[in-house]
Amino acid sequence: MSQVQKYTQPQIKRMNRVAIALSIAVPLLVAILMNPRMPKLTLPFDPYILPPFYATINAVTAAVLILAVYFIKQRKIDLHRRMIYIAMGLSVIFLLSYVLYHSSTQPTSYGGQGTIRSIYYFLLISHIILSAVVVPFVLFTFIRGFTRQDERHRKIAKWTFPLWLYVAISGVICYLMIAPYYG
Numbered sequence: 001m002s003q004v005q006k007y008t009q010p011q012i013k014r015m016n017r018v019a020i021a022l023s024i025a026v027p028l029l030v031a032i033l034m035n036p037r038m039p040k041l042t043l044p045f046d047p048y049i050l051p052p053f054y055a056t057i058n059a060v061t062a063a064v065l066i067l068a069v070y071f072i073k074q075r076k077i078d079l080h081r082r083m084i085y086i087a088m089g090l091s092v093i094f095l096l097s098y099v100l101y102h103s104s105t106q107p108t109s110y111g112g113q114g115t116i117r118s119i120y121y122f123l124l125i126s127h128i129i130l131s132a133v134v135v136p137f138v139l140f141t142f143i144r145g146f147t148r149q150d151e152r153h154r155k156i157a158k159w160t161f162p163l164w165l166y167v168a169i170s171g172v173i174c175y176l177m178i179a180p181y182y183g
Contacts, residue, residue, distance in 0.1 A: 030132075058167075061168045065164060068087065081145070084142065108178060110124075120178070123174050126170065145157070
């Protein structure tokens with residue numbers, strides 16, 4: 001196992017303040033970009049390549065999260081930590097590509113009818129709500145693990161993992177359901 005660095009309470013408080021700020025700023029930014037009246041960017045490439053890209057990022061994130069849980073259950077802390085760093089990095093890449101897409105295109109309407117339409121909107125609405133809810137969970141779980149507040153990390157991780165996994169998987173399913181209706 002790697003050497004453990006001790007963090008002071010002021011350092012942890014600063015990290016927590018950054019997590020709070022990001023927990024507010026990220027969903028707010030996404031909500032602003034979802035406004036169809038927002039001016040749209042013109043990208044030097046077709047923005048419709050982004051949804052399959054970020055859906056793939058979501059799928060890989062889900063797999064990495066499952067591996068992270070597997071490794072921690074095997075008490076392979078370094079491998080667990082690496083998987084979490086990868087999941088965090090993938091989430092940043094996802095967010096950047098998602099913001100880029102929504103800042104350059106108009107919303108796509110879902111064209112399915114009947115029961116499948118209800119299923120799609122249930123998944124989409126729960127995905128959207130939980131994607132905002134999961135941000136502080138992910139950030140505080142990460143901080144608690146990073147600063148080796150192991151017991152506090154374990155307690156919140158039990159909630160964070162299923163939320164984050166649901167958001168990742170439901171994002172892929174929503175993409176697969178709406179993909180036929182893009183551009």
